[in-house]
Amino acid sequence: MAEKQFKLEIITPEKVVYSADVEHVKAPAKNGYFGVKVNHIPFLTVLKIGRVEITAGKEELVYAISGGFVEVADNKMTILAETAEASGDIDVERAQKSRERAQKRLDEKQAETSMARANASLMRALNRLEVASR
Numbered sequence: 001m002a003e004k005q006f007k008l009e010i011i012t013p014e015k016v017v018y019s020a021d022v023e024h025v026k027a028p029a030k031n032g033y034f035g036v037k038v039n040h041i042p043f044l045t046v047l048k049i050g051r052v053e054i055t056a057g058k059e060e061l062v063y064a065i066s067g068g069f070v071e072v073a074d075n076k077m078t079i080l081a082e083t084a085e086a087s088g089d090i091d092v093e094r095a096q097k098s099r100e101r102a103q104k105r106l107d108e109k110q111a112e113t114s115m116a117r118a119n120a121s122l123m124r125a126l127n128r129l130e131v132a133s134r
Helices: 092-108 114-130
Strands: 006-013 016-022 023-029 032-037 043-056 059-073 076-081 084-086
Touching: 006 043, 016 043, 016 059, 023 059, 023 084, 043 114, 059 114, 076 084, 092 114
Parallel strands: 006 076
Antiparallel strands: 006 016, 023 032, 023 043, 043 059, 059 076, 059 084
């Protein structure tokens, strides 16, 4: 690992999605996006639906995540995400259908529909579509 790099791991309940040495990571915390570089102070925070932007050498990567936690300590950043998809792996058609279903549930406002769940589904779909367009 070079002096200007630190270890990043993105982990979901199913698998390790990403593991490499990186120079910079930008991630979505509850109160806004934050950035991490080598020798960052230790911290732990909650993540919201959003994108994780990674700079690794000349490579720029973007992942859509749907919440979770992040820990930074000892030049290692661990993202424990509910879901994480690389921009190139997102099924755009599936994300569009998910957006349409969620929007329909919100528009219909049925008594049995959980507005919070429908809104979260819509936010996840919109995030996936935004990341896929990068």
